[in-house]
Amino acid sequence: MSNGEINLRDLQHPDIPVPEEMQSNIAVTSLSSLYNWARSRSIWPLLFGLACCAIEMIATAASRFDLARFGMEVMRASPRQADLMIVSGTVTKKMVVPIVRLYNQMPEPKYVLAMGACASGGGPFKEGYNVVSGIDKYIPVDVYVPGCPPTPQALLYGLIALQKKIEKQSLGVGASVPWYGSGPSEEVPVPILGPDIIDPRHAEVLRKEAKKNRPTPTVAEALAELTKAESA
Amino acid sequence: MTDQVLPQVTDLPSTIAALKERFPNAVKDDTRSGYEGVIVDTACLQEFARVIRDEYGFNYLSSLTAVDYLGHGDHLEVVYHAFRVPSGGKPLVFKAQTDRQDAVIPSLVSIYPGADFQEREAYDLYGIHFTGHPNLKRILLWEGFEGHPMRKDYREAYYEQETKPFDSRWPGGHVFRGEEYNPFGHNVRYPAGFTLDDYKPVTEAEFQQGMALGVDIMGDPAFRTDRLLVNLGPHHPSTHGVFRMMVALTGETVESLEPVMGYLHRNHEKIGERNTWYGNMPFTDRLDYICSMCNNLAYAITVEQMMGGQVSVPYRAEVIRVLMAELTRITNHLWSIGFLLNDLGAFFTPALYAIQTREYILDFFEATAGARMMCNYMRIGGVYKDLTARIRSEAALINDRVRDMDTMEYLDKLINDRLPRSIDELDELLSESEIIKSRCIGVGLLPAEMAIAYSASGPLLRGSGVPYDIRRANPYSIYPELEFDVCTRPNGDIYDRYCVRLDEMRQSVRILKQILPRLKDTQGQPIFGGKTSYSIKVPAGEAYGFAENPKGELGFYLVSTGGGNPWRYHVRAPSFINLTPLGEMCKGQKVADVVAILGSIDIVLGETDR
Ligand code: SF4
Numbered sequence: 086m087s088n089g090e091i092n093l094r095d096l097q098h099p100d101i102p103v104p105e106e107m108q109s110n111i112a113v114t115s116l117s118s119l120y121n122w123a124r125s126r127s128i129w130p131l132l133f134g135l136a137c138c139a140i141e142m143i144a145t146a147a148s149r150f151d152l153a154r155f156g157m158e159v160m161r162a163s164p165r166q167a168d169l170m171i172v173s174g175t176v177t178k179k180m181v182v183p184i185v186r187l188y189n190q191m192p193e194p195k196y197v198l199a200m201g202a203c204a205s206g207g208g209p210f211k212e213g214y215n216v217v218s219g220i221d222k223y224i225p226v227d228v229y230v231p232g233c234p235p236t237p238q239a240l241l242y243g244l245i246a247l248q249k250k251i252e253k254q255s256l257g258v259g260a261s262v263p264w265y266g267s268g269p270s271e272e273v274p275v276p277i278l279g280p281d282i283i284d285p286r287h288a289e290v291l292r293k294e295a296k297k298n299r300p301t302p303t304v305a306e307a308l309a310e311l312t313k314a315e316s317a
Numbered sequence: 318m319t320d321q322v323l324p325q326v327t328d329l330p331s332t333i334a335a336l337k338e339r340f341p342n343a344v345k346d347d348t349r350s351g352y353e354g355v356i357v358d359t360a361c362l363q364e365f366a367r368v369i370r371d372e373y374g375f376n377y378l379s380s381l382t383a384v385d386y387l388g389h390g391d392h393l394e395v396v397y398h399a400f401r402v403p404s405g406g407k408p409l410v411f412k413a414q415t416d417r418q419d420a421v422i423p424s425l426v427s428i429y430p431g432a433d434f435q436e437r438e439a440y441d442l443y444g445i446h447f448t449g450h451p452n453l454k455r456i457l458l459w460e461g462f463e464g465h466p467m468r469k470d471y472r473e474a475y476y477e478q479e480t481k482p483f484d485s486r487w488p489g490g491h492v493f494r495g496e497e498y499n500p501f502g503h504n505v506r507y508p509a510g511f512t513l514d515d516y517k518p519v520t521e522a523e524f525q526q527g528m529a530l531g532v533d534i535m536g537d538p539a540f541r542t543d544r545l546l547v548n549l550g551p552h553h554p555s556t557h558g559v560f561r562m563m564v565a566l567t568g569e570t571v572e573s574l575e576p577v578m579g580y581l582h583r584n585h586e587k588i589g590e591r592n593t594w595y596g597n598m599p600f601t602d603r604l605d606y607i608c609s610m611c612n613n614l615a616y617a618i619t620v621e622q623m624m625g626g627q628v629s630v631p632y633r634a635e636v637i638r639v640l641m642a643e644l645t646r647i648t649n650h651l652w653s654i655g656f657l658l659n660d661l662g663a664f665f666t667p668a669l670y671a672i673q674t675r676e677y678i679l680d681f682f683e684a685t686a687g688a689r690m691m692c693n694y695m696r697i698g699g700v701y702k703d704l705t706a707r708i709r710s711e712a713a714l715i716n717d718r719v720r721d722m723d724t725m726e727y728l729d730k731l732i733n734d735r736l737p738r739s740i741d742e743l744d745e746l747l748s749e750s751e752i753i754k755s756r757c758i759g760v761g762l763l764p765a766e767m768a769i770a771y772s773a774s775g776p777l778l779r780g781s782g783v784p785y786d787i788r789r790a791n792p793y794s795i796y797p798e799l800e801f802d803v804c805t806r807p808n809g810d811i812y813d814r815y816c817v818r819l820d821e822m823r824q825s826v827r828i829l830k831q832i833l834p835r836l837k838d839t840q841g842q843p844i845f846g847g848k849t850s851y852s853i854k855v856p857a858g859e860a861y862g863f864a865e866n867p868k869g870e871l872g873f874y875l876v877s878t879g880g881g882n883p884w885r886y887h888v889r890a891p892s893f894i895n896l897t898p899l900g901e902m903c904k905g906q907k908v909a910d911v912v913a914i915l916g917s918i919d920i921v922l923g924e925t926d927r
Contacts, residue, residue, distance in 0.1 A: 132554050133552060134558055134559075135558070135559055135581065136558070136559075136581055136583075136603075136606070136922065136923055137603055137606035137690065137691070137923060139558065140606055140607060140690060141689075141690065143668075143672070144672060144676070147668070147669055147672040147673070147676075148669050148672070148673055149672075149673065149676050162552075162553070162554040174581070175581060175583045177579075177580060177581060177582055177583055177926075179458070179459055179579050179580050179582065180551060180559055180580040180581065183551055183552055183580075187552055207504070209588075209599070209600065209603065210583040210584060210585075210588060210603075211475070211495070211504070212473065212475045212476075212477075212495070212504075212584075212588060212591075213473070213504075213583050213584030213587060213588055214466045214471075214473035214474070214504075214506075214584055214587065215457075215458065215466075215579075215582050215583060215584055216504060216583050216584060217503070217504065218495070218496060218503070218504050222502075222503055233691060234690060234691065236689065277513075277516075277518050278459045278461060278462075278518060278519070279461060279507075279511075279516060279518055280461065280462065280463035280507055280508055280511060281462070281463060281474075281505045281506055281507055282503075282505055283505075283507075283513060283516075284501075284503065284505075285513070287501055287503075287513075288512075288513045288514075290500060290501055291501075291507070291511065291512050291513055292512050292513075292514070294500055294501075294507070294511075295510045295511060295512045298509050298510045299509050300506065300507065300508055300509045301474060301499065301500060301501070301505065301506040301507045302498075302499075302500070303472045303473070303474060303475070303476040303477075303506065304474070304475050304476060304477050304495045304498045304499065305472075305476050305477050305478065307498035307499070308477075308498060311498075
């Protein structure tokens with residue numbers, strides 16, 4: 086439980102007043118907020134480290150920073166039991182395949198937190214031939230935590246931001262998240278290891294590019310073309 | 318090992334002279350300026366290696382790597398560094414050259430089994446075929462990847478320019494993001510005319526066929542149900558990151574095991590060859606991300622070696638360097654013992670004790686270098702900053718209080734009280750535990766001869782009874798004037814490796830106690846004796862610098878062509894090479910011991926895959 090005890094006042098519906106003296110025992114609230122309140126306080130992260138950031142994630146879970154204060158200490162090694170994927174480190178092309186598969190295997194509702202510069206956008210290794218410039222190129226991200234690595238305090242801040250985000254979600258009609266709609270949401274297509282990493286969603290672009298019959302231009306080539314076009 | 322009969326000549330120049338006499342036309346001096354060692358004709362490379370191993374005592378092939386000399390002779394070169402273990406001394410450097418188009422070099426795996434993964438890496442990244450290699454396939458990238466990326470003419474998707482700083486990053490230039498210029502919006506590059514329509518990816522089954530595991534999962538008619546192929550990782554709680562192992566089992570017993578890696582291959586070396594010499598320092602932090610200070614130190618001494626007399630490291634800087642390196646050794650060993658226990662099933666409790674102590678050291682790092690983990694603290698010619706007068710923990714409140722202490726007092730308490738106390742505590746709680754003893758003693762055996770043959774280093778080597786510690790065998794910094802013992806244990810099992818780590822922490826504390834008075838005596842003295850310019854130029858030549866990192870020998874093989882960027886930037890990563898004997902060590906053990914054996918090697922993936 087967050088901060089030790091349950092505070093019913095947090096749950097009170099703003100428009101339906103409960104007499105002051107009863108507020109510590111009775112709360113009138115909506116199902117969404119009750120549900121979200123419970124959910125946001127027992128997030129189980131996937132026990133899953135990628136690189137340097139994972140070390141800070143472990144430090145966050147250890148006694149000094151104590152993730153258990155937020156009900157998140159139950160790190161599960163199986164994606165089937167996890168609600169939150171903390172992508173803690175550099176995502177390489179070789180690794181993004183299992184990551185997408187793990188994400189697909191997580192039951193809904195599920196969240197993704199991109200921890201550190203690498204997971205958010207490629208980080209110091211962005212230009213590398215085997216590096217994915219941010220996990221959001223493949224799976225949706227809920228919270229980004231900057232830093233290289235983010236300090237445990239920063240990670241905690243990110244997790245609190247996630248709690249706030251969960252509290253705002255609604256079970257109602259016109260749900261704010263796909264999993265409260267009707268039917269299961271779609272799986273993310275798993276990338277393929279080919280001559281380079283292939284995102285199956287790119288099949289169309291690939292076909293269009295193939296007509297030009299040239300290797301994919303590098304940034305330098307694209308820039309050179311651009312300046313040529315500009316000067317013409 | 319010491320009873321080996323060595324020829325009379327043991328010093329390096331006379332050894333080389335004798336070798337040249339022995340192989341009259343095949344062994345030549347490397348006469349390029351700034352280079353050392355000999356160039357060996359590929360035809361007698363294997364014979365040469367056998368002779369230096371058996372007759373001259375160079376029994377330890379520490380590093381093997383390739384260099385692409387495109388535009389500087391247009392050939393590929395494989396560089397070997399062989400040492401005498403445990404007696405120490407300078408390495409014998411020998412090289413073999415081959416054509417870029419048709420790159421073939423005889424494999425040395427049969428002579429030095431430790432060459433196995435390193436040759437596979439050179440094949441993967443440079444496309445050099447090592448004839449006679451038992452299992453030559455890609456190791457860091459995947460089968461089917463297009464090209465050999467470390468070659469100088471390989472262009473990655475976000476390629477901008479040969480070297481940094483990039484023009485586009487200059488002030489006044491425009492800042493842009495690579496993905497905006499890539500038709501796919503991703504960091505990808507495909508060959509001409511590539512589509513998904515008729516593409517058949519390399520499947521896992523094909524991948525497994527290449528493995529020397531002896532289990533045909535696809536269609537062995539004699540397949541018995543108790544023979545299994547089990548995949549561990551890359552998502553696994555006990556592989557210390559994204560490491561993967563394919564294990565062939567008979568019941569519970571491991572028949573064979575093959576490590577699969579590269580899931581954290583983030584192109585450290587390619588990026589390093591574009592960076593400026595200074596620019597690589599923060600990248601070295603991210604190699605073995607638990608020991609950033611030690612990585613900094615190894616890189617700094619290598620570049621200093623290349624700079625020759627141009628930089629001189631002041632005494633106080635050396636004192637601070639050793640202080641940082643030894644504190645790092647303690648954090649690393651704490652971490653690795655904590656997580657070894659995790660692997661043994663004592664989930665997280667011992668690790669909590671270890672991490673708690675580690676935090677004290679990190680606080681000191683944060684106060685001094687500005688970061689807890691990625692310190693980026695050493696400089697070529699010294700260190701970045703002197704110790705601060707006080708340690709304040711404003712961001713990390715301790716019981717809601719800002720802790721504010723005199724740094725020297727803090728260090729004094731840490732070194733004389735806190736660290737020894739925690740080490741004793743771990744020892745008391747763990748060393749005599751019956752469970753630990755029965756899980757660890759006699760498991761994961763690595764005999765001394767095998768450890769040397771497989772180029773194992775660090776606690777893995779010393780846990781097998783080989784007294785080889787670079788701080789003594791090839792001293793650097795101020796280690797010669799410090800008193801400490803090289804810790805060894807004779808049996809080469811998990812328990813002995815654990816004990817070596819415990820002993821080494823005690824020795825580190827002993828070193829730190831000698832550092833404290835030196836810190837006080839040198840207060841106020843300079844800490845930097847290098848160049849203060851934005852970027853430096855390093856004289857043309859090569860250097861192999863190495864240091865005793867907590868995990869083993871961390872070496873940097875650098876080649877300069879005289880410019881502001883390294884031509885070759887190679888990291889001899891202890892975690893990577895220490896994995897070479899893993900398959901052998903696990904053979905015949907139970908599957909549950911595999912993770913414990915891996916834990917006792919103590920790897921970190923940032924360094925394994927680079
Ligand atoms: S953001 Fe920095 S610390 Fe985190 S994984 Fe990337 S390089 Fe490592």
